[in-house]
Amino acid sequence: MANTPRSRVNLLSKAISGTHSSTGGSTLLGYIGIDTIIEQMRKKTMKTGFDFNIMVVGHSGLGKSTLVNTLFKSQVSRRSAGWARDEKIPKTVEIKSVSHVIEEGGVKMKLTLVDTPGFGDQINNDNCWEPISKFINEQYEKFLKEEVNITRKKRIPDTRVHCCLYFISPTGHSLRQLDIEFMKRLSHSVNIIPIIAKADTMTTEERQEFKQRVRKELEMSGIEFYPQKEFDDDMEDKSDNDKIREAMPFAVVGSDKEYQVNGKRVLGRKTAWGVVEVENPNHCEFAQLRDFLIRSHLQDLKEVTHNIHYETYRAKRLNENGGLHPISSSDTQESNL
């Protein structure tokens, strides 16, 4: 609280001419302290921490694990959690999730990374999106069950997938059939962010052309990737998101090794003809992706998941069975759902 009551009264006596605006909102005649709510929220968040669940989808060898490691600047992928490097490609799509708690500036984040090995790797890839779709719906179901309980937990553990990073193979031509099928089916149940993987395969012109082509194809197939146009709240949001949408899908390069370039230590990939710097905006768009994902839209991702995707799922479920029966907390297993 910056102002004492006395100074407040002084201000009041000085600023007597307060006008009422026509919309009904009234200008304050003095400082009240409503804006300190942000500070209060911050303190709360720091104490409780928050969850973020991210899923990576793409066929093997596109650098998914490396990218996630680079994004969160620590060894969070399951590859580093003791898995062998040359693991055999699984015969069906599996869902493996790994959780870590990372802390920065006093803020604790429980990051859960869901990996989907085996996606798109078989000879016959029909319905390889089904296990993934089922998993996402299962998480919604879990949350719904907790919500519908008579005695609810104070803080429902949130395992819903907030964001799905879809890795596009940098062929240079166009999207593959599997990419379009997957994104079509899942763009309505989860936030999909398409990414062009291994962007150091393409020269700058090739990259631009490929991006444009991919964007056109996504538009033609009616795939709404995050940030979705329909959820823009106001003009400011819209213009920000428009800029981001123009630049998507981001072409990224991931690396967790550091090299010396011009006296600086940078994350990059060293080839015989130069070092690809991961955080150099001329080389690839990793920095843009990171800022977008973590520094500006992290909370928005969670909100869209909760307010829109989860609500859609919930409405569907409630309409299906004519209503859910609330269950007591002791009865966690099968109910009349």
Place this chain on the structure above:
Amino acid sequence: MIERPDTVVPSIAQRNLEGYVGFANLPNQVYRKSVKRGFEFTLMVVGESGLGKSTLINSLFLTDLYSKDYPGPSQRIKKTVQVEQSKVLVKEGGVQLTLTIVDTPGFGDAVDNSNCWQPVINYIDSKCEDFLNAESRVNRRSMPDNRVHCCLYFIAPSGHGLKPLDIEFMKRLHDKVNVIPLIAKADTLTPEECQLFKKQIMKEIQEHKIKIYEFPDTEDDEDNKLIRKIKEKMPLAVVGSNVVIEVNGKKVRGRQYPWGVAEVENGEHCDFTVLRNMLIRTHMQDLKDVTNNVHYENYRSKKLAAVTCNGVDASKTKGQLTKSPLAQMEEERRDHVMKMKKMEAEMEQVFEMKVKEKKQKLKDSEAELERRHEQMKRNLEAQYKELEEKRRVFEEEKVNWEAQQRILEQQKLDASKTMEKNKKKGKIF
């Protein structure tokens, strides 16, 4: 079967020549003959779309063999695998090469890729079959060799290992054609990653017992060293480009990145030069020989075994696989005669049919004429009757009119008579 005379090999004595005879010129004669004939080479490229196959072909042969444009977003990826071939004639130093490039667009691009290798296998088999038939013909002056001599299989640079699709494909094709696996777009990988990847691939190839093309050992020691070096680098990691960029004052072909230029012909950057030398400069003839002696013979023996085992021609080959040319000619003649007979029978049939048709038509037209004749007669009768009617009426009228006339005449006469009487009476007064 033509029997070869038993080759009795006496101990060959080596003699020294006392002067210059001139058969050292033999290689030159062979050379000149083959140069005049020209060479043929068929190269097949297989791999998912976007791996740089066309670019690599263009870089290998330093021309734009492919003027196809990349499929735009309006063009969907093909639903089935196509096999397309493009022939081109290239000349260099007086030597002609008919190069056939067989491309397989759509390979591995669908969601369900089971049996996407089937069109490829069918293509290779059909080319072998053509050659087999051409070989077994009586007149075989021109025998074009369209068999696939080499298949370049492009592996996506994932850095992990072979995909199930790669393994399946190579397993099915390694005994039909020379398979050379390549790592495409090798500028994606750093040198360490490339080494690991190559080791992993070779391990998997050995695990699955895939027989890729083996470089033959020669007696020459130097060549052997080179060959061993090549063998260590398998599978070759290639980068393709036809764009010329200037690097340190030199013009090189390469790809320009913001962080440097990946040179295509630099041995440290990728194995493109190794591939080119191997494919074109040193081992092209060997590839053809292996195709002819190993893969084609495999195919041929399998085919012939199928025929002789069953006694009857169980396979659907059109080629005559019986032994002597005379018997073959007999068969041909018999076939020809049968064909003629069939044609005759057919023609007879057609003739019969036509005759029947014509008869039918004539009958129809006769009936038609009859009908019309009847109708006309009836019309005429009707008219006649009408006329009769009219005439009667006319006669009646005439009679009436004459009667009237007579009455009128009579009246007139009477009238004139009275007038005369009156006149006379008048005169007398």
